[in-house]
Amino acid sequence: MHVVEVNDPRDDRLADYLRLRDVNLRKSLEAEHGLFMAEGEKVIRRALRAGFLPRSLLLTERRRNALADVVASGADDVAVYIVSEDVAKLLVGFDLHRGVLAAFHRAPLPAPEDVLDAARSVVVLEDIVDHTNVGAIFRSAAGLGIDSILLAPRCADPLYRRSIKVSMGAVFTQPYSRLDDWRCGLGLLRERGFTLLALTPDADAVPLDEALADGGPGRRVALLLGSEGDGLSTRWLGQADRGVRIAMAGRDVDSLNVTAASAIACYELARGTRG
Amino acid sequence: MHVVEVNDPRDDRLADYLRLRDVNLRKSLEAEHGLFMAEGEKVIRRALRAGFLPRSLLLTERRRNALADVVASGADDVAVYIVSEDVAKLLVGFDLHRGVLAAFHRAPLPAPEDVLDAARSVVVLEDIVDHTNVGAIFRSAAGLGIDSILLAPRCADPLYRRSIKVSMGAVFTQPYSRLDDWRCGLGLLRERGFTLLALTPDADAVPLDEALADGGPGRRVALLLGSEGDGLSTRWLGQADRGVRIAMAGRDVDSLNVTAASAIACYELARGTRG
Secondary structure (H helix, E strand, O other): OEEEEOOOOOOHHHHHHOOOOOHHHHHHHHHHHOEEEEEOHHHHHHHHHOOOOEEEEEEEHHHOOOOHHHHHHOOOOOEEEEEOHHHHHHHHOOOOOOOEEEEEEOOOOOOHHHHHOOOOEEEEEOOOOOHHHHHHHHHHHHHHOOOEEEEOOOOOOOOOHHHHHHHOOHHHHOOEEEOOOOOOOOHHHHHOOEEEEEEOOOOOOEEHHHHHHOOOOOOEEEEEEOEOOOEOOHHHHHHOOEEEEOOOOOOOOOOOOHHHHHHHHHHHHHHHOOO | OEEEEOOOOOOHHHHHHOOOOOHHHHHHHHHHHOEEEEEOHHHHHHHHHOOOOEEEEEEEHHHOOOOHHHHHHOOOOOEEEEEOHHHHHHHHOOOOOOOEEEEEEOOOOOOHHHHHOOOOEEEEEOOOOOHHHHHHHHHHHHHHOOOEEEEOOOOOOOOOHHHHHHHOOHHHOOOEEEOOOOOOOOHHHHHOOEEEEEEOOOOOOEEHHHHHHOOOOOOEEEEEEOEOOOEOOHHHHHHOOEEEEOOOOOOOOOOOOHHHHHHHHHHHHHHHOOO
């Protein structure tokens, strides 16, 4: 890699790093240029280990020696921009305490069929629209050993900076794909023999652990998780084989938060489809 | 209750509501006056249902009719302050979108002995210092049916505004107490026949579900959870009967986030000590 000091936050070479908290700008900029942003040394190293190619790095003066090994061994045509704390703040829009950012090239997503091939446990996210929730679900799924994640068309981007950060880089290693058809997307799973379980707060649904205990070894299970606000659509609920719930105790608490519920769901699903 | 319109954010009667995001100010102010703050209609109603006594309400003009039933039926000496959006912002330090706040009297916490009496499942938080994490753990524990929570002396306050909000009010109904002695606090549990399980990322520890499957029905289990950064102290780890872990799958993800791990832990503990 080659090191370049830049003093002007409006310098075109820094365009990848512009206004990182401006969600609308970032969504269009990252889609158009096929890039994603990683923040902090640990997460950047995970992206590199997972095989993603860097477009450039941006380090503040105070952290100019961070990632020295990466800078030394990386491809010559990749720039490492060194900027002052002030330039960094004007550029990205906040104090860059960690002082280490990288822009990466996105890789083409595999087709849904490809991530289902060898999978026994699949989590399907209908419309999780919050990047924090998507990141948290990926971290739990990867940590607990869910084989694949499928995203509905309107689900938030796992490679958005906030998702990456919350996932601690799990989005780089967790196999996933995105359905391009919401209406009929679940057909793919059914054709491959997956049992479709729909997570719901409905007190009449079967407890998750009971539903997973039914059925022989080696079967394939897809667990459908709905959006933060409204849960699963009527359409997807209707297409599922059965509704499942996490047993609740009452006590004037009627639900778990998305991170908690998805962690328990992934934990049971990984256990229920193992070996 | 009686309604009072106030136009000056410096009015002494509004002192309970000052600078809600100033953590240091709030900690000393709330301790000194024995109060806590609840935000939003749903959470305020949960505090009232749980039997907490309001000191006052604060409504913005736009939301002056929120909680009308509470205002009509509440004790006469409780004030309902109506303020403009601008006064609210100057007073609390941010845009009060929900427009509904309440200050409540704290009730004395029960002694640790008292919340252990009938308990079979207990979660013990060593030094969880983040209010968001404390709130999330309370929500999971209450939702999943953990009998009691014990807090170490340095654990964050469940009745801090942020904890309450993240818990969705579960802190009002979940039985809990605080140990006043960190060194010997676990002795209380041992005297009462609790098995002490320490949650750890250590790959040599026993999987949580296996540890809970050992041992007969009706036994009492306390699960120890350590701080966000460093986990459990050596002292508490040493006092536990055994270390337990949540089975991880590898994939370059070595841990779950606190909310995810504690949700799974509460889920297994509630199931493992049930009926």
